[in-house]
Amino acid sequence: MGERTRRGPSMFDVARVAGVSHQTVSRVLNAHPNVREVTRTRVLSAIDELGYRPNRAARTLVTGRDRVLGVVAPGSTLFGPVSLLAAFEEQAVNAGFGVSVVRIRDLDGASVREAVDRHLDGQVSGIVVIAPVAPVAAALDELPRTVPLVTVDGDPARPGAMATVDQVEGGRVATRRLLEAGHRTVWHISGPPDWFDAAGRAAGWEAELRAAGCEVPPVVPGDWSPDAGYRAGQFLGRMPEVTAVFAANDAMATGLLHALHERGRAVPGDISVVGFDDVPSSAHLIPPLTTIRPDFEAVARAALDLLVAGADGVGGINGADNTGGANGTGGANNTGGANGTGGTGDTDPVPVASGEAVAHRGVVPVLVDRDSVGPPPG
Amino acid sequence: MGERTRRGPSMFDVARVAGVSHQTVSRVLNAHPNVREVTRTRVLSAIDELGYRPNRAARTLVTGRDRVLGVVAPGSTLFGPVSLLAAFEEQAVNAGFGVSVVRIRDLDGASVREAVDRHLDGQVSGIVVIAPVAPVAAALDELPRTVPLVTVDGDPARPGAMATVDQVEGGRVATRRLLEAGHRTVWHISGPPDWFDAAGRAAGWEAELRAAGCEVPPVVPGDWSPDAGYRAGQFLGRMPEVTAVFAANDAMATGLLHALHERGRAVPGDISVVGFDDVPSSAHLIPPLTTIRPDFEAVARAALDLLVAGADGVGGINGADNTGGANGTGGANNTGGANGTGGTGDTDPVPVASGEAVAHRGVVPVLVDRDSVGPPPG
C-alpha cells in the first residue's frame, strides 16, 4: 500500500535553515569543540524550528551501537523480579537509554541465549540479565562478549559484573530477629532450591543458627507460591516444637499464616513468623507480617552503574547524549556520568559490599518489624 | 578505546559465498517471488554457514520502520498493569517483535507525550499505551498519528483502538454474587476516582444495585492500596448495617479483612467481601477471598491483534518476518498473520464484546468463588 514515507527533516534541512553545512550540524549534535557559540545557537534554533529529530537508525548504522539497553527477564510476575525490572526501566530511561525487554518463560540456557542474541542483533549498548537460576547464569559464560553485560540476582559464585540483594545477610537478619525473641531455633520454608535467592536466604538462615549454636532443623522446601507456604504450614502447625518460622518470601508466609490460622495456632502467640520481600499487602496480613525489605531501586541503580562503567571488562558505555541542546557547554563524554537526560538528580552511591576483582554489588536488605514475631509460648 | 568494529558478515558476503548477487540474497530474505528453489536453498545455507544476521539498523534506515513495538506503562507495580505488561511483552516477542518500554512515574499528559515521542524517534512499528487515567488518555488525542497506537485500560468513551478488561461487567458480577447471597445491598470501596478501571467497576456495582432495586450506599473512596482498604474497614466495621462489601481490588480487600478482623467482625459471618484481580495471595487470605479474575493474557493478545491489524486506521503492521528461513514457501506478507516466529501456536480468538466503528475489545472477567461470601447475619 501507499506507505507514505513521511520522513522528517534531516541534518541537511537543518543545515540549510541555519545557513551552515551539515558538517557543522553534526558537530553541534555531537558536542564537538570548534563551534562558535553563535553558530551553535543558530543551529539549535533551526533544529527546533524544524522539529528535527536525529534518526536513530542512521546513527546506529554507522556507529554500530544503539543507545538501548537490553533486558532479559523471567516471564513471571514474582514481586522481586518485577520490582527490579520496573526500577531498572525507569532509571535507564532517565539516564537517556532506551530499554528493550525480552521475557523468557522457560528459565533455561537456550532461552537466554536466544534472548541475548536478539538484543545483540539490535546492537544494544549493554545487557542486563535477571538470572535467578543456574541454567540461566551458566548460559551467560558461553556468550560472545561484545557489549557490557551485567547479571542481576545471579550466581554469587560466578565472576563477572553482578548486582543483587544480599540474600545471605537478609536470611541472617530474619533468623536473628527470631532468635533474639527467645526462640530455641528457627524453621525455614525455602524457595525453589535451584534459585540463587533461595539458596542465599537459606544459607544465611543456617549460618545464623550455627553461629548461635542452635539446632538446624530440616529445610521445608517451597516454590515461592502461597500454596507452598500453606502446605508447609499444614504440617509445621502440627509440630509442637515449631515456634518460629522464617519463610523465604512473603507469599509463602501468607500461605503459612493461613494454614496456622486454620489449625488454631496463634501468630505470634504460638508461632512467630518472618517473611521476605515486604510486599505491599504484608502490612495487612493477619497478623501484620514482620519481614525483610530489599532495596530494589538500589539494585537497579547498581546494575545500571555497572553497565555504564563497563564493569565486566568490555569497556564502558559512552556517556550522556545531548539531543536536547540544553547542556551546551558540556564538553566531551565523561565516563561514568549516566545522568544524561532529565535524571532525578541525586544518584546516591549505592551502599555496597564491594568485592575486589569481580564487580559484585550486594545491597543489604533491612528488617521491617511488625506483629508476627513474639517470644515463644510458655 | 579501540572500538574494534567487529562487524558481522553482510549481505555481500553471503552473496559471494552463495555465488549469487546481493540482490538475490535480498529477495530471499524478503520472500520475493522469482527465486528458484535451488537458489534459495543455496543462499539459506550460505546464511547459516556464515552466521549471517541482517542488520536491523540498516533495514530500519531504509524502510523507516523498526520491527519493534513501543510500550508506555505506569511506573507502579500494581498487579493489573504489571500482569498486562508481562503478558504483552511475551506475546509480542513471540510474534517476532522487539519490545521497547518506557515507564512513566507521573501519569500526566506531558510524560506520555514525551514517552511516545521517544518511541516515534525509534521508528517503532506500533505503540501500546497503558492509559489508566484521564490525562494520559487525553494526551493521546493530540499526538501525531503516524503508526498504529492502541490503548490498554484506557477511556472507554474515547474513540480509537483499545483493549481492556470489561470493568463494568466485573463490577456487576461481583455485586451480583453478594446480592444473590441474600444481602440487602452492597457497599463499595473504590479505586482512585480518576482511574477508568475504578470508575468502570463502580459503575458496574451501581448498575447492578439499581437493577436489583437496592439502595445505593455512598462510595467509600480508596486508592488501590491495602492501607486504604484498612482505613475503610475501620469505619465500615463499626456500621451494623454493613453486611457486604465489594472492594475494587484485592489489595484493598486485604486491608479491609485486616481491619474487620481487628474489630472482631467475622468474615463472612458478619460481613461478606468480594475483591478484584485474583492476586496470587488472595487464595490464602483469612478467609480466602472471593474475587474477580480478569484475563490479562487475553487483553494483551487483543492489544497485539489490534496493533497488527492496524485497527486504529493508520494501517496495519506488515506480517511475519522470516529470518529463520524455516517457512520457505510462504509467499507474500499476509496481513493479520502475527505468528511469525516460534509462536505458541494456538492464538485463540479473544472473546470480545465488539464495538462497531471503534475497535474496542473488552475482555469479560470471571468470578472466583472462595470463602469470603456468605449470607447476611441473622
Place this chain on the structure above:
DNA sequence: CCATGCTGGCCACCTATTGTA
C-alpha cells in the same frame, strides 16, 4: 591554530532499471 565549508567515502540494506540466457 580557530571556525567552518566542501567533498566524499562508509555503514548495510532496499529497490528499480537494464540486460541476459
Place this chain on the structure above:
DNA sequence: TTACAATAGGTGGCCAGCATG
C-alpha cells in the same frame, strides 16, 4: 515470461581530509 546478474541511487548520519578566511 522466468530467473537471475550487474549496477546504481537512496536512506541519514559519521568522520576524515583538505581548503579557506
